[in-house]
Structure formats: C-alpha cells, structure tokens
Amino acid sequence: MWNFHWPRPWSGSSDYYQLNTNNNNDEFEDIASIGKFEWMELCGSGSFSSVYKATWTERNITVAAKKVLSLSQKELDILKTIKNPCIINILGVISQSPDFYIIMEYANGGNLFNYLRKLKGSKLPDDTFYQWSEHATEAVRYLGSINIAHRDIKSPNYLITSARDLKLCDFGTAKVSNEGTSVTSHEKGSSPWMAPEMIRDKLASKKSDVYSLGIVIWELLTGEIPYGQADNQYQIMYLVAEKGERPLIPEDCPQLLRRLILSCWLEDRDSRPTPQLILERIQTKSFGPIRKS
CATH class of the missing domain: 1.10.510.10 (Transferase(Phosphotransferase) domain 1)
Structure with a gap:
C-alpha cells in the first residue's frame, strides 16, 4: 500500500523513514458500517478479538479487519496518530456499537x-x-x-x-x-x-x-x-x-x-x-x- 523501499546504505537521518502518503488508500477513515466489506475468511482469534480477511469494496483492496469488544477515544486517538512504514497501516475503524472493527493493511505472510x-x-x-x-x-x-x-x-x-x-x-x-x-x-x-x-x-x-x-x-x-x-x-x-x-x-x-x-x-x-x-x-x-x- 505504501510506495516505500529500503535503500542502502542508511543515510543516518530520521527522514529515511518518511512515508509517501499520496495514495488515497492510506487515508484513515471513520467507516459507517460493515456493509462496505466482503468478508472472506477468519484469520485468527484470541480472548478479546478476532481478525478477518476482507475486501473493502469501495477502495477495491484486501484488508485485515480486527473485531474488538470496544474502542475508547484514547485508542482511536492513538490509531489515528500512528504512521510509519514499519507499522501495519491503520486504514480506519468501524465504531458503531455493537460492531467495533479496526481496518488494517493485510499482511499475507503471517506473523x-x-x-x-x-x-x-x-x-x-x-x-x-x-x-x-x-x-x-x-x-x-x-x-x-x-x-x-x-x-x-x-x-x-x-x-x-x-x-x-x-x-x-x-x-x-x-x-x-x-x-x-x-x-x-x-x-x-x-x-x-x-x-x-x-x-x-x-x-x-x-x-x-x-x-x-x-x-x-x-x-x-x-x-x-x-x-x-x-x-x-x-x-x-x-x-x-x-x-x-x-x-x-x-x-x-x-x-x-x-x-x-x-x-x-x-x-x-x-x-x-x-x-x-x-x-x-x-x-x-x-x-x-x-x-x-
């Protein structure tokens, strides 16, 4: 999703890690409902969350959708703040109770x-x-x-x-x-x-x-x-x-x-x-x- 490459050697500057954010698919979005997604498969689940592979139809991209029990304003503020090529891109959230999802870049190589x-x-x-x-x-x-x-x-x-x-x-x-x-x-x-x-x-x-x-x-x-x-x-x-x-x-x-x-x-x-x-x-x-x- 990012136009990003790892050049060598390191330049010694923090600018080395700056993002190219011209792609509209990288923009964070407050999403109205889960109806904008085609659900494909369950990738994994834990005590407090489940992660699904899905297609975001409006953007025509494959994403990971993490279903959580709740989303606080503090959590939303953190998710909106984070932007770095070494961190999974957070594309948006669905925060309409009872549906709470964090929509993320899909990584097909697993953990x-x-x-x-x-x-x-x-x-x-x-x-x-x-x-x-x-x-x-x-x-x-x-x-x-x-x-x-x-x-x-x-x-x-x-x-x-x-x-x-x-x-x-x-x-x-x-x-x-x-x-x-x-x-x-x-x-x-x-x-x-x-x-x-x-x-x-x-x-x-x-x-x-x-x-x-x-x-x-x-x-x-x-x-x-x-x-x-x-x-x-x-x-x-x-x-x-x-x-x-x-x-x-x-x-x-x-x-x-x-x-x-x-x-x-x-x-x-x-x-x-x-x-x-x-x-x-x-x-x-x-x-x-x-x-x-």
Missing part, C-alpha cells in the same frame, strides 16, 4: 513467530536478520518518539508483508507514556517477552518495550521460542522477575551483538539502550557476519 516455527531449526540468512531486526527496531523507535509505549512487543505481533517487510501490529495495550504506566493483569503482554518490571511491579514504559525488543532480536538470531522449555507462563515470570534469568545466547553469536541484546535485558530499565542506538548498530551492520561460514 513472525509462526514463520520462525516453519523454519524447523534453520536460521535466517544474515541479510534477513539485519533487515527484520531493523524493521522491528524502527517500529519501537518511532513509537517512543511520539511517547507511546506499545507494552506488548513480541514476535506474534510482527507481521510479514508480501514485500517481505516486517511490520508491528496490535495496539490494544498501547498507552501514551512519558514515564511509566500501570499494567492490569489483563493488559500484560505474553510472559516470554515481558520485562521484569511488568511482571513484578506492574509497571510498563518505553524501556519495557526495549526489553521485549531484545527478545525479538534474540528470536531472529536463534529461531527458537524464548523459554521454550518452561512448563507454563508462571514459571517464566518467576525465572525472569525473581531469578533474573534470560534466554541463552548462542556461543558463536558475535560479541557486539551479544552485548547489545544483553543490554536490552538489563534489570535497571533506565540503563537499557535507546531504540535509536540499537537501530544505528543494526543499520551499520557493526556486528559483522552473523552466521559462521
């Missing part, structure tokens, strides 16, 4: 978590590791720049487009946040990606997103499930918050990359690196070759 499972132990090529790490990090950097804490950064919330770009989705737990925001039990992100302060203190911030980003980069490196040997989510939360355990980084991981990932996982959230610093390390490929020949 990153499931993609890595299909590799069955194989590792991503270096180019893909660098590209997707860059995309994942830019999404977090952008949100932080507009004072939004996503609070549920994880591989299932990164989607793969037909152009093989990685884009962040799902802003149901996102909050405008200059410092920290409280987290209720139903808002907590999935335990393998949760920062210790989210588990222990029920406090989330933009630096909590950095911790979770470190887990995603680890996944891109290893192709493995974080804490995959744990019996349940409560064991994971105990290991992270009380024992200070983190996923095991492979011995052959480049030292600079190892240090970067470990810095994302520091107990003291204020000591974690900024997304901008992480992005610069990735874009300059300062780690060198990831896979040993």
Whole structure:
C-alpha cells in the first residue's frame, strides 16, 4: 500500500523513514458500517478479538479487519496518530456499537513467530536478520518518539508483508507514556517477552518495550521460542522477575551483538539502550557476519 523501499546504505537521518502518503488508500477513515466489506475468511482469534480477511469494496483492496469488544477515544486517538512504514497501516475503524472493527493493511505472510516455527531449526540468512531486526527496531523507535509505549512487543505481533517487510501490529495495550504506566493483569503482554518490571511491579514504559525488543532480536538470531522449555507462563515470570534469568545466547553469536541484546535485558530499565542506538548498530551492520561460514 505504501510506495516505500529500503535503500542502502542508511543515510543516518530520521527522514529515511518518511512515508509517501499520496495514495488515497492510506487515508484513515471513520467507516459507517460493515456493509462496505466482503468478508472472506477468519484469520485468527484470541480472548478479546478476532481478525478477518476482507475486501473493502469501495477502495477495491484486501484488508485485515480486527473485531474488538470496544474502542475508547484514547485508542482511536492513538490509531489515528500512528504512521510509519514499519507499522501495519491503520486504514480506519468501524465504531458503531455493537460492531467495533479496526481496518488494517493485510499482511499475507503471517506473523513472525509462526514463520520462525516453519523454519524447523534453520536460521535466517544474515541479510534477513539485519533487515527484520531493523524493521522491528524502527517500529519501537518511532513509537517512543511520539511517547507511546506499545507494552506488548513480541514476535506474534510482527507481521510479514508480501514485500517481505516486517511490520508491528496490535495496539490494544498501547498507552501514551512519558514515564511509566500501570499494567492490569489483563493488559500484560505474553510472559516470554515481558520485562521484569511488568511482571513484578506492574509497571510498563518505553524501556519495557526495549526489553521485549531484545527478545525479538534474540528470536531472529536463534529461531527458537524464548523459554521454550518452561512448563507454563508462571514459571517464566518467576525465572525472569525473581531469578533474573534470560534466554541463552548462542556461543558463536558475535560479541557486539551479544552485548547489545544483553543490554536490552538489563534489570535497571533506565540503563537499557535507546531504540535509536540499537537501530544505528543494526543499520551499520557493526556486528559483522552473523552466521559462521
């Protein structure tokens, strides 16, 4: 939907990520009813939402329609604000009770978590590791720049487009946040990606997103499930918050990359690196070759 490409090398400027928004299909719209859509199939469902593939007949485009229980004005304000090529494009909402839908760009490659499972132990090529790490990090950097804490950064919330770009989705737990925001039990992100302060203190911030980003980069490196040997989510939360355990980084991981990932996982959230610093390390490929020949 965006006229967007990833040039090389990085220019070193935030303008590198500016959108071309001349396409009218990118404009956010308050949609009157679900009658403007041809529903095609159920893509997935969870406790609080379901996602459908649909055709928006007026625009003649395929979209993803996420049915949610409700939409607050704060959520609408956040959805209308977000515009970045590393984030799934929010095209509009249907907010006429009882029909609440978020209409989004459709990504036909599925989510990153499931993609890595299909590799069955194989590792991503270096180019893909660098590209997707860059995309994942830019999404977090952008949100932080507009004072939004996503609070549920994880591989299932990164989607793969037909152009093989990685884009962040799902802003149901996102909050405008200059410092920290409280987290209720139903808002907590999935335990393998949760920062210790989210588990222990029920406090989330933009630096909590950095911790979770470190887990995603680890996944891109290893192709493995974080804490995959744990019996349940409560064991994971105990290991992270009380024992200070983190996923095991492979011995052959480049030292600079190892240090970067470990810095994302520091107990003291204020000591974690900024997304901008992480992005610069990735874009300059300062780690060198990831896979040993």
